[in-house]
Amino acid sequence: MRAVIAILNWNGQELLERFLPNVVRYAEGHPILIIDNASSDGSKDFVQESYPQVEWVQLEENHGYAGGYNRGLKHRDEDVAILLNSDVEVTEGWLSPILKAMEDDPDLVAVQPKILDLQRPEYFEYAGAAGGFMDRLNYPYCRGRLFETLEKDEGQYDTPIDVHWATGACLFFRIQEFYALGGLDEDLFAHMEEIDLCWRARRRGKRVMCIPASKVYHLGGGTLSGYRPFKSFLNFKNSLIIFLKNDRSGSTYSRLFLRMFMDNLSIVRFLFQFRGRHAFAVLKAHFFFYASLPKTLKKRKELGTAHAPLAETSVVMEYFGRGKRAFNELHASLRSSVIE
Template sequence: MTIGVVILNWNGLKLLKQFLPDVVSFSSEATVYVADNASTDNSIKYVELNFPGVKIIRNEVNGGYAKGYNDALASVKEDIFVLLNSDVQVTPHWLEPILATFKKYPVAGAVQPKLLDFKRPEYFEYAGAAGGYIDRFGYPYCRGRVFETIEKDEGQYDDEQEIFWGSGACLAIRREVFYEAGAFDEDYFAHQEEIDLCWRLNSLGYKVRYVSTSVVYHVGGATLNSMNPQKTFYNFRNSLYNLIKNLPSHQLIWVIFLRMILDGVAGIQFLFEGKANHFSAVLKAHINFYKRLPLLLRKRKNFPKKLNYFSKNSVVCTYFLKGEKKFSNF
């Protein structure tokens, strides 16, 4: 079983200098690729001069995360793709548990390692923590992170576990499964495209697994930080995309209706907090969603629709109204 570690880069010279040496040192069983999204800095020249063993894939345009990986992975022939953000620090032997999980579980289509915070190593990292889930209204959360509450790593998730989605910051996926599930939806551009992919993967009968013995540290926010309204736009819009594309028909109308109400409440909360730009981002996300609704409805025909939620309840209500902040309360 061959492995290709693929790092998507866009003007990431500083990040490559900081994190690529460990990826090369600790990934001897893999071929390492840097997939460049039409950078204008000297990042690729740096890789060529300092890491001649790293293969470089040059994308013609910056198509974001989704198109960037779709374009790059067409050139990668290994059995396992490991999609690795350029702001992730890997650790010794990080690939061994991932490879062992694929061998142990033939039905495992994708695997996520433990994701810890590079800046606060004793805490889980927002983007994926110990594996992701969604509630019945499409809001994502993780073992170790629910909305803005991030848990300290005290060994509570030191296990192997089936999850619903794995973080795109570090996601290993079988090549054949990636293409059977339809690859990334390029209409997402960035954020939550991995949730959509994992949902389709689940609907096809594959499983996503988390393995805690593989540990990586993610900086997070290297592309868009949490204070950026553009990130709010992508998260709200793409979450709606996930629902319209993947929900079973008998769930679709009422879930979308209630989700609209919840998003409206979130937008009003942004106004009360003085975050008018984020309110505007939520509004723009919904307008874009309506404009693309015919296209999204056509995409529903491509894959079976199955309910695979971890939580049948509303994470929003449990978190904000009941005050339950940890994953163990859900």
């Protein structure tokens, strides 16, 4: 099975200097592609001088995560695209377990490895951990990560599992399915686009998995700090958009109303934490969600009525109400396979 390793770059020369050597070392003959979102640093000179075998696609402006990959992956003829963050340290043998699984199952279209924290290697990393899930109100959580709580990796999540979404930090995706789905949703710009893409794939009856036999380490926050209000804005806005766009549970609008009420509680929480800019980011996210309603409803109609279920209970209640801090402690409905 042929794959292309695609790394999106924006002024990331320092990250490329640090992490690209291992990607080249463990590429196993698969081509490496750098998609550059109009960087102004020395990224291009560094790559072309140090790694002339690496392909370079130059974009004329910053199209974000979604737009960058959509443009950079045009006209590729490999079987699988590996969307790899520039701040991920890959390991020897990271490709084979996932590519073999995808070769054996044509319905398996998206896969992530186990993601560990580069700065605390014994812990799971925030962005994906050992596979992503969504609760009934579209709150994301992972095997190994619930909200801000990261679990220690003790082998408890080393079994392959079907999931709701695979992280965009290291996402193996069948290229033909990527094209069939229309690629990533550029209206999201950044954050949660992979959740939307995987949800749309699942609505077509395809499988999404985490295969922990493959392991990588993620620095995290390499391109957009986790403490910036802009990230809060994107996460709250995009969560509402992809929920309305993809949910066909029969109770979309009542769940959406409840989710927005919960967002208001997040505003109060931010204010009590003296994080006023983040509270404002949530309000701004709701405003942009309302402004995008005509376009989102049009996409919802175009996608049809096929349904891919989320968990039927609330991870928010489990975490904040019942004090559950580990994935294995959650209610069974939040841990069950998503493929029925």
